[in-house]
Amino acid sequence: MSRTDYDVVVVGVGGMGSATLYHLARRGARVCGVEQFTPGHPLGSSHGETRIIRKAYFEHPDYLPLLERAYQLWREWETESGERLFVENGLLLAGEENSEVIRGLEACYAAHDLPHERLSGRDAKSRFPQFSIPDDFVAYYDPVAGFLYVERCVLQLVRLARAAGAEIFTGEKVVRWSSVKNGLHVRTTRKEIRTKKLIITAGAWSTELLKRLHLPLEVWRKVVLWYDSPNISDYRLGVFPTFYVETEAGGFYGFPAVDELGVKIGEHVQARLTEPERIARELLPGDEDPTRRFIEQTFPGFQPKRTRFSVCMYTMTPDHNFVIDSCPGEPDVLFAAGFSGHGFKFAPVVGEVLADLALTRATGHPVAFLGLDRLRGQP
Structure with a gap:
């Protein structure tokens, strides 16, 4: 086996890992990424064509400063890559007045001066006649939201990171890491790498690599589906918004038809526990x-004909907020995990935070609320 020395090794080259590699390489660090599959693969959490990006943040108002920076970086990267990464087509969110989504949105809008419109269920139906929203629902429209082309984002970040000097080893899995004098050893299925710093952004595989931390993470199996309909022109980009609707049966999100596959819809909050090595990737009875x-219930004029499905994974924390920190007693080992089904949009700023911490041990971004300490003692 050969040994190669680096300033930083990044394990996992999905959304978070590719962004981290980009920031480190652009700052002149000698950095490599290790990816067990290939960038843009369909086996983790950074695939499925599209991901919502929004400032209407009902999960926690402290995400807003991070979102502002993420928006800025996505726009910069779109220009730098020459590819369209971000479509700003608006987002409709709806639920009962006392629902988690509506209460969270109202807290967010009270704390931050953000563009938005509040609509009654009846107004939302009038504005977007494709929807059948109960009259007693409340809706919010986020005009600066939209979606990201997820695989395109990852592949362009990988290309830009490589252009800045990053190396990426693919088809190679990290089997263990250990601290040694003046650094760390990372053993992969092909070689041993010596590094000063290690960053783990391995998604659903993070728990295995961070076993000593006993992180209270769960991996959820999630299914997204695409549908065509005879009236698909009413649901295409330009006339139909990205959406999130909270119902008694769960929270459902979706995207306009951007290609021949049609509208994409997924259920967000129901849990079906799994493990990344054992996940069922076929469509199971009851999935749909x-x-x-x-x-x-919501699109009575739509006649769904399924065109595609995809199985992905959410890596969940108990409070559904991310965890970004260093390993206790191992300040040179950093990790970002538990993105809980709403993390991809933050990839640019998460990568910047991790690069800051690796190179300077500090960051100016407000991420203290995402620290590990809050999860101590969680089952």
């Missing part, structure tokens, strides 16, 4: 039933 019922 909640989405079919949601379509029937």
